[in-house]
Amino acid sequence: MDRVLLLPNLTRARYRPFTHPPINNTGELVEHLKCLSLTKFDFHPTGTYANKQFAMEKFLRVWRQDALNKHQYDSAIFIGDKLLALTNNDKDAFWLAQVHFSTGNYTRAQGFLSRQDLISRNPSCKYLAAHCFIKQSKFDEALAILGEKNPTHLITSSSNSRRKLQHADGNSKNGSMRAGKGVYKLDRVDKSEEREREDATNIKFEAAMCFLRGTCYAKLNAFDRAKECYKDAVRIDVQCFEAFDQLMKNTLMSPDEEWAFLESLDFDSITVADENPSSSQEAAEFTKMIYTTRLSKYKNPALFTAATETLSTHYNLAENPDLLLSKAELLFTQCRFSEALGLTTSILESDKYNFSIYPLHLACLHELNQKNTLFLLSHDLADNHPDEPCAWLAVGIYYLTINKIAEARRFFSKASMMDPHFGPAWIGFAHTFAAEGEHDQAISAYSTAARLFQGTHLPQLFLGMQNLQLNNMTLADEYLKTAYGLCRTDPLVLNEMGVVFYHQDHLKEAADMFNQALRVADEIDSDPSAWIATRANLGHAYRRMDMLPEALETFKEVLRQGGRDAGVFSAKGLVLLQMGKGFEAVVALHEALALNPQDPIATDLLGKALESSSRVGITGAMPGVGWVEDPEEEERFEKLLTVRKRDAVRKVEQGRRGRASGGSGSGGPSTGVPDRRRSEASMMEVSDEDG
Incomplete structure (x- = not known):
């Protein structure tokens, strides 16, 4: 034959x-x-020899895949080597290099790719070779293989490939799908001609190589170029989640940029191998919703809630760890720490070592002062996963919680050295300097965090607060305005801007900022008790503007919400004293001293209030109190007044000897947790100057 x-x-x-x-x-x-x-x-194939060789190739490929499925890499390498010798096929060479890569033999993987001269001929092999260099920390060599230019001709914009979602009507020619509460349709159009000429697999590898370029630039601290590479990777292939995750995890974009970027993505490029055209549409909408849950929680909480509800009800993802983490992050921004901790705890109960959960979980534990839980958790992580930065982050947060600042700094530093791009460790490291009043070192550390994480407003906020501590109002104002430009919906930023206005004697602007902070906190459904200090600051602004009834009502509201602080009672007493209600002022100041017996301001104001009450009582009617001119009653009041004056003088002397120096200010450094925000805003105190 x-x-x-x-x-x-x-x-x-x-x-x-x-x-x-x-x-x-x-x-x-x-x-x-x-x-x-x-x-x-x-x-x-009709030849006898060809049939036998084809059967042998099939047999060896099945054997190799079975070994890979069992993670028997030596077997896979042994069989793959024989298969490559038999076929001399590019795909078999690539698979053998993949197995060597999986075992950590990056140089051997490169050797196979180079010997077959696959790097210049095959995008997947070029990707793997560059990945090998990155694993060996040879970033310049990786860039030499990848090139510095992204294939932007493969990008399709959302505006060109997909019309905006519209309500379905009877004349719709395309399939409709349910998204949230409404029914929408997606008009799927052809991709660009250049994209059509590219093989689908090659497009995915081109996007993956954009991601690797971004990784190289990030390791070389060129974060602007890294961000553009990550964005191009997702624009080319919207399913390149690694690049999208880097953008979100490292907060390389502001909240506004994140949402604009999401809208620019071509989700219609997602296709499903299914005869039903609506399957691709549903997959596109599903992908957009899960990406929405990864965006900043400071903006568009309503859209985030709608996406999570749809994913929970339609796709049975209510208990998915990533979705629960997104919900916990939203609760944390609302200062609802107990609820957020409940969600993170539920995740860790089923997946104890899910390290993506720990930064938020540790933040909640710190805010709620859970010292014992932090102690046990940090020991467990350090014993079982000493190679994870999160383990040493937990140890650092524990020491920060028990106020052992030097030890906390050491472990935050260790975590940041293990992963130089670990944001929580950098913020925690800076917090330790702030806690000790080392403002210059804190500013330096916060500046590093601001450079590494350009999209988050927190480092800028903390820099503004540190300059506020140093009374550098101009610099504080600049940093806080930068933070406000990055995030306009964080009440803490608005509070600190109001504090700056307050100390610059721009009292009307300060009151406006405090009111805006309280309004935003209410809009995002934040815990009202977290913003008691902001309301107290508003009361001080009203008091200095001589809006005494408004100030008095504001301080009463602070007390009703649980702000039982000596400073608040002192401020209320001062307002009452200014309104001529001496007796009520005495009562308020006594409550302040009951909370803090050595409060110098309350003691001083009490003496003034007693003197005022004495003069009013002798001369006639006391505002707000019916005064009876009875000699016996008058003598009893004089004796009481003498005793109170003597007690006040004694308390003043004790306070001068025993108290640390104090005064009015913007509030201390953040006591929040790394990569997050603190729960309490700065609160201005009453001082003699204010009176």
Whole structure:
């Protein structure tokens, strides 16, 4: 029987299949081909030799895949080597390099790719070779393979490929799908011509190589270029989640940028191998919703809630760890720490070492002062996962919670050295300096965090607060305005801006800022008790503006919400004293001293209030109190007044000897947890100057 030969890499128009007489053995066939100057050849499947080789290749590939499924990499390497020798096929060489990569043999993987000269001919092999260099921390060599230019011609914008969602109508030619409460339709249109010419698999590898370029630039501290590479990767392939995750996890974009970027993505490029066209539409909408849950929680909480509800009800993701974490992050921004802790605890009960949960979980524990839980958790992580930065972050937070600042700083530093791009460790490291009043070192550490994490407003906020501590109002104002530009919906930023206005004697602007902070806190459904200090600041602004009834009502509201602080009672007493209600002022100041017996301001104001009450009582009517001119009653009041004056003088002397220096200010440094925010705003105190 004649055998048919097909010449490789040659067009059929020029070289047609030809027949050859039977050849008795393979050696004769190879010699004959050498005479024809052919180096590569394939048999037509109808040939006996071709059938046997095809069966052997199939057998070896199944064996290799079975070994990979069992993580028996030595077996996979052994079989893959024989398969490559048999076929000399690019795909088999790539798979063998993949197995070596999985075992950490990056140099051997590169060797296979280089020997076959696959790097220049195949996008997937170029990606793998660059990845090998990155794993060896050879970022310049990786960039040399990848090149510095992104294939932006493969990007399709949302505006060109997809019209905006519209309500479905009877004339719709496309399938409709349910998203949230309404029914919408997606108009799917053709991709660009350049994209059509590219193989789908190659497009995905081109996007993956954009992601690797971003990784290289990030490791080289070129964060602007890294951000653009990550964005191009997701624009080219919207399913390149690694790049999207880097943008979100490292907060390389502000909240406004994140939402604008999401709207620019071409989710219609997602296709599903299904006869039903609505499957691709549903997959596109599903992907957009799960991406929405990863965005900043400071903006559009309503859209976030709608996405989570749809994913929970329609796709049974209510108990999914990533979705629960997103809900906990939203609760944390609302200062609802107990609820957020409940969600993170439920995740860790089923997946104890899910390290993406720990930064938020540790933050909640710190805010709620859960010292014992932090102690046990930090010990468990340090014992079982000493190679994880989160383990040492937990130890640092524990020491910060028990106010051992030096120890906390050491472990925050260790976590940041293990992963230089670990945001929580950098913020915690800066917090330790702030807690000790080392403002210059704190500013330096916060500045590093601001450079590493350009999209978050927290480092800028903390820089503004530190300059406020140093009374550098101009710098504080600049940093806080930068923070406000990045995030306009954080009440803490608005509170600190109001504090700056207050100390610059711009009292009306300060009151406006405090009111805006309280309004935003109410809009995002934040815990009212978290903003007691902001309301107290508003009362001080009203008091200095001589809006005494408003100030008095504000301080009463602070007390009703649980702000039972000596400073608040002192402020209330001062307002009452200014309103001429001396007796009520005495009562308020006594309550302040009951909470803090050595409060110098309350003691001083009490003396003034007693003197005022004495003068009013002797001369006639006391505002708000019916005064009876009875000699015996008057004598009893004088004795009481004398005793109170003597007690007040004694308390003043004790306070001068025993108290630390104090005064009015913007409030202390953040006591919040790394990469997060503190629960309490700065609160201005009453001072003698204010009176």
